[in-house]
Amino acid sequence: MALTISCPNCGKRNGYEFRYGGEDKGPRPAEEGLTPQSWCDYVHMNNCVAGIQKEWWCHKNGCGAWFTIFRNTLTNLEVEEPEAKL
């Protein structure tokens, strides 16, 4: 069974309609005091969580919106916002 993803505009759709945009790493680091090393870490280093992670997706075959969801990487299923569990 393919992953299904909930687009905020279009509702739950087949995962093949979407493009993965990577882990949500929080806001871009401030320019002041930014070193090449810390910028490289922000861009390239991932947490690769075995469990629930927040990640970006784009509905490229639909409305084109970028948005975040929470996905359990062990089951490859979208989950409700897990704030209480983190």
Place this chain on the structure above:
Amino acid sequence: MKEIQRQSPVQFKADAQKIAMRDNWPVVLEYSNEGRGPFVVDLTHKAKWDLQDKNLATHKPLGLDIPTLPGACAFQKSVLINRLNRTQCAIWHLLADAPALPGEPGYTDVTESTVLLALFGPNALAIAEKLTALDLMDPQKQTPFLLQGPFSHLPCQVVTLERGHGFDGGLLLTCSRGYARSMVHAILDAGAEFGLRPAGEQRFSAWASGLSGKPGSAQAPSVMHLVTTRENL
């Protein structure tokens, strides 16, 4: 200077009975042997505008209201307005010639970059269901409503304009112009078992003119999944 010629990418293998020139587009008004439906009509020549603004609520294109929810449509005064997302809507001039594009920022004329097809009549929605997994007959939505997603594997905007008995009804779909030939080929092939035939613009106008301005269309509660991530858009 020679006059420009506009050409639809859709060419049906059928005998055109009546052709009119409109804004340099050759428009087929009627084909021979159109049958009793279902019909597929090429509406690429219809003016299509795109409007983008971070605050769409401040706009009233042609004095008409823009639906507030993504997926909702308003068919008023011969113009169909589809809300695409938080910042964008599509404006299709289906039954009348379009005025000049408004001079204010945000408007783009996409008429020549997109193909627009109408599929309507008996079993029209059954034909569409052979080509897409989109729920064009969602009972929780009031027509007209917009779905954005793959139709014959191509990213499309699909508007269910009418839902009748069984699979009868009608829809409009638009996609990039370059996909027109393969899209029409797929639709005609899927509709062969139902007797789908090309029809002229007159057939579409007669059908759609009865739908314009139906009450309730502008406020259709068409999106059930406006989840909490809108601020991330």
